[in-house]
Amino acid sequence: GKSPVRVCQMCFIAKQKEEEKRRAFEQMGDTVTQNQINAFLSEADLEIKQANQEVMDSLLRIYKAKVKPLEQRYRFDYYYSSLNDGDFEPRPIVLLLGQYSVGKTTFIRSLLERDFQGIRIGPEPTTDGFHAITYGPTDRAIPGNAAAVDVNRQFVGLAGFGANFLSRFQVAEVPSPLLDSLTIVDTPGVLSGEKQRLDRGYDFEAVVRWFVERADRILLLFDAHKLDISDEFKRVIMTLKGNDDKVRVVLNKADQVETQQLMRVYGALMWSLGKVFDTPEVCRVYMGSFWDKPIDPRGERFKDLFIKEKEDLIEDLKGLQRHCAIRKVNEMVKRTRLVRAHATMCDDFKQQLPVFGKGGAQKKIAQNISKHLDILVKKQCLSIGDFPQHKQIEGFLSTYKLEEFKDLNQRYIEIINIALSRDIPRMLDTIQKKQQEHDAQDIQDFGNNNPFDEFATPDSVTWVVDAASKQKYDNVFYSLSPQGNPPKVSGGAARPVLLQSGLPVEALRDIWGLVTSEGSVDQDEFALMMFLIQSARQNGVQSLPKELPLAYIPPSKRQQQLQPINDVLSGGSSSSGDMYQPGAQYQQPQGQAPSAPDEGGSGNLYPNPHQ
Incomplete structure (x- = not known):
């Protein structure tokens, strides 16, 4: 019969690492997934991360195909260690x-x-x-x-x-x-x-x-x-x-x-x-x-x-x-120019060695490295700033024998020049376009804030949770297997996902109390909670409101207990108890602390550590 196939040990280790990552995401609960963790990032943050990843993938391909072969051929790792896939994170x-x-x-x-x-x-x-x-x-x-x-x-x-x-x-x-x-x-x-x-x-x-x-x-x-x-x-x-x-x-x-x-x-x-x-x-x-x-x-x-x-x-x-992608590209340009200069130097110095006494001739070159580099720069139209420091070159020449290196094929230099003149500039254009789109979206979002919203009615005020974010939060909500009609998620089911935000437990407790006084949340309340968590992550916990403004209250909740402001503005009679007050739906009775669910869905989700 056929002999059994031997599995590469490195492949086996890599597979183990993937399994460890998968299990790590499950440690906080079976429903916690990478998509749920990403829910705490804004759309702009996710777009930037995705764009940066695409640039890094392209940069990795250029490095492996056009730069690394020349590094290995002329032992560039003496100056700088070779790059691995993880270096393009x-x-x-x-x-x-x-x-x-x-x-x-x-x-x-x-x-x-x-x-x-x-x-x-x-x-x-x-x-x-x-x-x-x-x-x-x-x-x-x-x-x-x-x-x-x-x-x-x-x-x-x-x-x-x-x-x-x-x-x-x-x-x-x-x-x-x-x-x-x-x-x-x-x-x-x-x-x-x-x-x-x-x-x-x-x-x-x-x-x-x-x-x-x-x-x-x-x-x-x-x-x-x-x-x-x-x-x-x-x-x-x-x-x-x-x-x-x-x-x-x-x-x-x-x-x-x-x-x-x-x-x-x-x-x-x-x-x-x-x-x-x-x-x-x-x-x-x-x-x-x-x-x-x-x-x-x-x-x-x-x-x-x-x-x-x-x-x-x-x-x-x-x-x-x-600006991570731009800096990574800039570092790759510096490295590529260094590799090109180093390979050209090795080949030029090798051609100067005589048939006999190569070791002594190489030693003399190392002793007069400044003079030889000046001649090389003028002959090859290079920049002296593209070469490693003189002491590093002297150490390199004392470590390796130039005669053991193969002659430099000019095709390698042409490939390097194409990367510097065509491939990398294209990536920079892509980064710049993405950045301009992001900045334009920031300006548009800033312009959406109406300075006269304070005179608006509940129906006319836009909810702070936009449609794209709502869809993202809804996907997370339904991944938690809500129960009942209307569907609701218990505190015990929501807790692992909310803890993924990295916010202090005290802040999560305050956010839960802002949104609801019950032990479970429906679809809109969950979306609002995720929005508040994202806001706290970006702007600090101190940015959270003490009471919910009108724009924060889900539209589905505004007409349940609130009389429209139009009645008041039109002169209609309304008692103070019927008049809309921002956050009134979520205010707690006097002297009563908000309760939140524990693991089982009742009690306090985030108990006071001082009690």
């Missing part, structure tokens, strides 16, 4: 760097407004490994070895740093709204003083460089009480060369210094950074107190400034998703 990466005890982990907790798996906070170095905090339907931790073999993640390339590093790497999945659009990477505190002599067990600077290459935003955190830059921190900052546009500086704990001292601290920070970066331009600096505690009395004078700085920083991070 459209979700931006935010990298945090700083010396120990400057508040990196606390900073992340303040952004997420919650803890995450593996969090440790203290005055001494507590984060002894790298933590990638990304979105997931439930709180869970994935060890580094498992994350490094998942081809659907961005961390496959980390396997090259060995088991010692992977044992200190972890992925934490958190159902947080902010993580819908980005991934945050927390790094070990950079050591100073005698601690710099400790052996981490892996190449710390090489790992940082790997993340720097892939990060969309790099945040350097400083403590207002210790601005000294240790030798290791200086070496880490040097790995940022060529990525200066990604860097932002956060001056943390700025509320714990006096006014005059704060000005001196800010000046000292600028002076220190100027020496390390060695650039005439100074990167953006955010000052404030980035944790969940109140502003220190010493910084009360600048409270408004600190709040505004934090808001600006969060807006900067949220904007990364919108």
Whole structure:
């Protein structure tokens, strides 16, 4: 008989990962699906994510077909590691760097407004490994070895740093709204003083460089009480060369210094950074107190400034998703030009080698690399900025023998030039058109707000839940198997889906109380609840109304208990009890707290934690 077919081990692992993802979405309840999770995203957000994914798919095809073959032919991985499918994930990466005890982990907790798996906070170095905090339907931790073999993640390339590093790497999945659009990477505190002599067990600077290459935003955190830059921190900052546009500086704990001292601290920070970066331009600096505690009395004078700085920083991070595709394309253009210049250099230097004594001749080229590059730039009409740094080239020439490389086929260069001149510009045009359509829709939506709605009747006021969103929410509603006539969903059935929003339980309890005082919701009430959750995710919990305005009340509910305003405006008699009051249908009796369903469909869905 025929021998049994052997299944590739990597295919088997990939299949296992897909099953794990499927089971993860089912952990919060059998009815929780990816479509239900996407229901918390606006149509504009979903369109941007879809457009970015299409661009990343096209970019991946260009890389594999036109750029990667030349990288492999001339060992470009000496400078930069090869890209994997996960590197073309459209979700931006935010990298945090700083010396120990400057508040990196606390900073992340303040952004997420919650803890995450593996969090440790203290005055001494507590984060002894790298933590990638990304979105997931439930709180869970994935060890580094498992994350490094998942081809659907961005961390496959980390396997090259060995088991010692992977044992200190972890992925934490958190159902947080902010993580819908980005991934945050927390790094070990950079050591100073005698601690710099400790052996981490892996190449710390090489790992940082790997993340720097892939990060969309790099945040350097400083403590207002210790601005000294240790030798290791200086070496880490040097790995940022060529990525200066990604860097932002956060001056943390700025509320714990006096006014005059704060000005001196800010000046000292600028002076220190100027020496390390060695650039005439100074990167953006955010000052404030980035944790969940109140502003220190010493910084009360600048409270408004600190709040505004934090808001600006969060807006900067949220904007990364919108421009993610353009940045990825820009990084690919830089990489492609580097690959072209590197391949041309290798072939040109190889042609200069004599028949005998190739090793000695190659060594002389490395010793006079500046002179040879100047000649090459003029001969091939290249830019000196397209080449790696001179020290990197010297290291490359001392590692590999040029005579072992094959001659450069000009067809490779032609393919690269086509990618740079035709393929990538087409993608940029597509991105620009999508962006213009999105901006035009924003303007249209803004113009739909009628300033005279306060004089409108219940029938004439447009419901805040538009038709497209209503259809999306209805699909989620019916996936929860509503019961009765009219169909209603119990609190126990709705709870797993609502928790997927990542909002605090207290906020979900308030939203439930705004919409209904019962233990179940019908189709329109469920849609309104989803709309309020989406609004809270985008604009903050503080944006929720205390009572529902007329535009928020579903049209099916307005005429059940309300007398039309037209009777009042026309002079008809109406008692105050009959007159329409915004949110009257949902107001609770005096002194009575709203009840909400528990798992079984009765009682309080989100009990008061203080009771």
